[in-house]
Amino acid sequence: MFEKAVGSAPPTLADLFLGFARISISGFGGVLAWSRRLLVDEKRWMSASEFNELYALCQFLPGPNVVNLSVMFGARLYGLRGAVVAFLGLLSPAVALMLAIGTLYTRYGELPRLRGILAGLAAAAAGLIIATAARIAEPLLRRRPKPAHVIAALSFIAIGVMHYPLPWVLALLVPLSIAVAWAESS
Amino acid sequence: MPSGFGLLSTIAMQFALLSLFAIGGATTAVPEIHRQAVELHHWMTDRQFSELFAISQAAPGPNVVIVTLIGLQAGGILGGLVATLAMCVPSCALAYAAFRVFDRFKGERWQIAVHAGLLPVTVGLVGASALVVARAADHDWTMLAITLATAALAYWTKVTPLIALALAAALGFAGLV
Numbered sequence: 402m403f404e405k406a407v408g409s410a411p412p413t414l415a416d417l418f419l420g421f422a423r424i425s426i427s428g429f430g431g432v433l434a435w436s437r438r439l440l441v442d443e444k445r446w447m448s449a450s451e452f453n454e455l456y457a458l459c460q461f462l463p464g465p466n467v468v469n470l471s472v473m474f475g476a477r478l479y480g481l482r483g484a485v486v487a488f489l490g491l492l493s494p495a496v497a498l499m500l501a502i503g504t505l506y507t508r509y510g511e512l513p514r515l516r517g518i519l520a521g522l523a524a525a526a527a528g529l530i531i532a533t534a535a536r537i538a539e540p541l542l543r544r545r546p547k548p549a550h551v552i553a554a555l556s557f558i559a560i561g562v563m564h565y566p567l568p569w570v571l572a573l574l575v576p577l578s579i580a581v582a583w584a585e586s587s
Numbered sequence: 588m589p590s591g592f593g594l595l596s597t598i599a600m601q602f603a604l605l606s607l608f609a610i611g612g613a614t615t616a617v618p619e620i621h622r623q624a625v626e627l628h629h630w631m632t633d634r635q636f637s638e639l640f641a642i643s644q645a646a647p648g649p650n651v652v653i654v655t656l657i658g659l660q661a662g663g664i665l666g667g668l669v670a671t672l673a674m675c676v677p678s679c680a681l682a683y684a685a686f687r688v689f690d691r692f693k694g695e696r697w698q699i700a701v702h703a704g705l706l707p708v709t710v711g712l713v714g715a716s717a718l719v720v721a722r723a724a725d726h727d728w729t730m731l732a733i734t735l736a737t738a739a740l741a742y743w744t745k746v747t748p749l750i751a752l753a754l755a756a757a758l759g760f761a762g763l764v
């Protein structure tokens with residue numbers, strides 16, 4: 402799958418850890434762009450098309466996409482050891498930072514001076530996720546009305562409005578949606 | 588609310604299950620995390636949830652760290668670590684296994700159908716995330732205005748979202764929120 406190296410020497414395990422650690426701490430506003438920049442443009446550990454292919458596979462799988470990407474990239478180089486090292490590189494700096502900030506939040510989050518700041522941040526963060534939702538809905542909405550629109554609406558209502566448990570909703574909607582896509586592909 | 592080992596195993600089980608149901612990444616899991624953490628287990632209030640979500644968005648790193656913050660709020664440092672590992676390990680194990688077999692099936696009809704079929708469900712889920720987070724965060728018209736302005740900025744321009752977060756924090760600091 403990934404036989405051809407793109408140019409520079411393959412990274413060692415230490416390179417792998419440090420590379421993903423850098424992605425972790427510089428990944429403001431989405432780690433994906435930073436992963437691409439480091440893995441493809443800067444280090445040349447993989448080509449752009451290899452990256453796209455691997456990322457498409459990660460989106461296909463459940464769980465955090467970029468974390469899956471780190472595991473697969475590490476596994477491709479050094480098997481299980483590489484997977485664990487890349488995973489730890491990507492997660493440990495970000496998790497350590499979150500544990501520190503979260504502890505401060507638990508202790509000081511109710512201080513009057515901080516209340517306004519946190520409320521403002523929360524309102525803006527809600528806006529960011531609306532923009533994300535709009536962006537991924539766009540290609541779907543551009544097509545003429547289709548069963549896919551109904552499925553998207555059902556998934557939105559079941560989870561966002563009715564607050565039904567996710568596993569049940571997915572157990573119903575995913576097979577239905579795949580069956581529709583299967584029928585349309587013939 | 589259970590404590591100690593009982594609490595940690597609850598956290599581990601919730602997030603390990605969620606790991607396998609988070610199609611399309613951590614963002615689609617946000618409504619379910621909210622349901623578990625606020626509605627079911629009462630680990631935190633709506634407001635705290637929206638603030639922790641905001642912190643996870645403002646910080647660097649993969650957005651799965653929202654889970655770290657939720658676990659931390661529920662069960663301290665250990666809770667944060669357990670939640671993060673539980674959210675990542677099952678799906679990573681799957682990724683590790685899939686990476687070996689996936690290539691063989693590339694381009695087959697069923698695979699294309701699975702991919703196309705997951706998209707509308709994911710779109711609905713991310714929309715639901717937006718609704719859940721906005722309802723938890725916005726308590727008056729000013730906050731709703733900040734939310735909508737940020738959404739417009741992030742959707743129609745290419746400026747970094749950190750600017751919107753910083754402006755909103757500044758408004759809050761000035762006592763306007």
